[in-house]
Amino acid sequence: MVRQPYQKKGTWTPDEDQKLVAYIARYGIWNWNEMPRFAGLQRSGKSCRLRWMNYLRPNIKRGNFTREEEETIIHLQKKLGNRWSAIAARLPHRTDNDIKNFWNTRLKKRVILQNNNSASATTETSSSVEENSSDADSSALLNIPTTADFPEPFAYSNPFSPSGCHQTVEVDNSYSMEENSPDADSLILPNIPTMADFPEPLTYGTAFSSSGCHQTAEIDENYIMGETFVSSENYWEILSFVEQPLMAEGLDCEAVSPNSQLWHSHHELCYDPADDFWVNPLI
DNA sequence: AATGGGTGCAACCGCGATCTT
DNA sequence: GAAGATCGCGGTTGCACCCAT
Known part of the structure; x- marks a missing residue:
């Protein structure tokens, strides 16, 4: 070299x-x-x-993460662990580094806090549902998408092949947003760049x-x-x-x-x- | 105004996986 | 199959910025 x-x-x-x-x-x-x-x-x-x-x-999408993105990251981190590239693959336009940073600097603390809260809540039988639902973060987490909510990964590959050979970009055009996605906002789109x-x-x-x-x-x-x-x-x-x-x-x-x-x-x-x-x- | 701690994020490093010869 | 080259990933670091004191 x-x-x-x-x-x-x-x-x-x-x-x-x-x-x-x-x-x-x-x-x-x-x-x-x-x-x-x-x-x-x-x-x-x-x-x-x-x-x-x-x-x-x-x-690449920069800036603040939306609530939906936060929920997805929390859910996927719980499911997949620190496999940031895998998590990033399910979050359109976000990089694994961004997600990793976001998790390490913010979400991790929040999740730990929530876990502590929920642990203490289980010991406190007096805690009410109303109190919990007033926590925007907690209520939002109730709607966490499952892996079944995500379409199979698109056959989208880097057109700039490492070997220097052109790779075809295959996008499953047959995939219908309306038919397959329970929530259009959470649809994982291929990273096809636009203007x-x-x-x-x-x-x-x-x-x-x-x-x-x-x-x-x-x-x-x-x-x-x-x-x-x-x-x-x-x-x-x-x-x-x-x-x-x-x-x-x-x-x-x-x-x-x-x-x-x-x-x-x-x-x-x-x-x-x-x-x-x-x-x-x-x- | 100075300073010290906290935070966010870009970038580096090491290592395993994969590819090429 | 072996060895070297290259890629991709996750952990970590360094630094700029912000804010409280």
Whole structure:
């Protein structure tokens, strides 16, 4: 494994975020360890992956957890234990790290408190139902969904295969919200990104088609990196993301031009002269 | 205004699982 | 089948922020 001479740690800067998002939007995820080098980032692949998974990837819901989400987490934690990724899979748009943090900082204490309260309540025969029902948290917990309330996991896989090969995104379109979900709000939706999915603070937007198979990223409105097509004139602007690390290493950028073997080995781009677009068949 | 404790969250670390050669 | 590379997960840490004193 090739190691960077220096790998930055700590908080990510907006510039680093932009580089990573733009690179992934353009080329997909082909190898976390190699990617930072090509994206011009002095970060470990692990750090890049974490940043992408927990913050930058589309469709991440941030901010306060709803009551329903809290209930689901409490229920699933009780059922599954600290299997945060499994819990996150049942909470649309939430990351396992977010859920873990939320549990550790807030829910755990509350649950412990509730357990203590309920334990003491059982010893106090005088405690009334009315008193308990006045506790919003306790009453809400009565409506905890069971695993039977959740549909089978969608066959949704990361279109950016770790191996660099394109994985098909399969969404069970036959699944009917009305027919199968007792509560539309609790339906677990696949993480198919939509136009509004990229975080606001970024200076560019990224949009994804509803099929989930194709991706479109936009930079400055006109910067279309669609499915994944890039007009040839914009292509070379984007390429600067890739050239930076290569130039830093003294590599000839021409050697990794879209016509070179090296380039194709990493990016698999094809130029479509009919439409004046660069096409990445892997994405 | 200074300071110390509590809290929330982003990020790191270690390790097991999985994949590739 | 073995070894190395890579990925993904869960536990933990570090730091910024808030608030009470």
